[in-house]
Amino acid sequence: VNGLLYRYFEQDHRRLERLLAEACAKPDAINIAAFDQFRSGILKHIGMEEKILIPAFQRFSGGVPFPLAAKIRLDHGAIAALMVPPPSMTIIRALRAILAAHNVLEESLDGLYEACENSAGPELDAIMKQVMSTPDVPVMPYNHKPEVLEATRRALARAGYNFDDYL
Numbered sequence: 001v002n003g004l005l006y007r008y009f010e011q012d013h014r015r016l017e018r019l020l021a022e023a024c025a026k027p028d029a030i031n032i033a034a035f036d037q038f039r040s041g042i043l044k045h046i047g048m049e050e051k052i053l054i055p056a057f058q059r060f061s062g063g064v065p066f067p068l069a070a071k072i073r074l075d076h077g078a079i080a081a082l083m084v085p086p087p088s089m090t091i092i093r094a095l096r097a098i099l100a101a102h103n104v105l106e107e108s109l110d111g112l113y114e115a116c117e118n119s120a121g122p123e124l125d126a127i128m129k130q131v132m133s134t135p136d137v138p139v140m141p142y143n144h145k146p147e148v149l150e151a152t153r154r155a156l157a158r159a160g161y162n163f164d165d166y167l
């Protein structure tokens with residue numbers, strides 16, 4: 001309970017929240033350096049959850065997927081889509097709202113981290129090694145074409161969020 005895996009990912013959530021707060025500390029000018037760090041960090045974080053934690057849980061549970069896996073993946077799709085256009089205050093507001101709801105699915109008592117940790121047994125060390133050795137994600141340049149916002153809007157809608165709520 002609240003072991004290594006849980007603490008690693010929980011601390012990463014807090015680190016990413018701080019970077020996002022830093023990115024919008026001055027409302028008239030987004031801190032791009034902070035946002036770039038957030039962007040690279042959250043994409044790596046999501047990759048570890050999708051490629052390591054979610055499949056590991058399913059393996060340890062005899063093929064039964066984590067109950068919230070589908071919703072978690074839809075949220076990740078929305079978050080990743082918000083990383084494509086250049087950052088704006090709308091994008092940052094949407095990210096903060098989505099992450100506030102999303103992190104609960106992972107950090108709560110029956111959330112992804114606890115479930116993974118509890119089901120891993122002796123495999124926990126191997127999982128943590130895989131997590132720790134995950135390379136940083138090379139990030140693409142922002143896409144400035146206005147039509148990418150439509151794709152972002154659709155990704156949010158699929159996960160149950162309305163982009164216009166954050167305008």
Ligand SMILES: [Fe+2]
Nearest residue numbers: 046049072106
């Ligand atoms: Fe996540």
Ligand SMILES: [Fe+2]
Nearest residue numbers: 009045049106
């Ligand atoms: Fe997470």
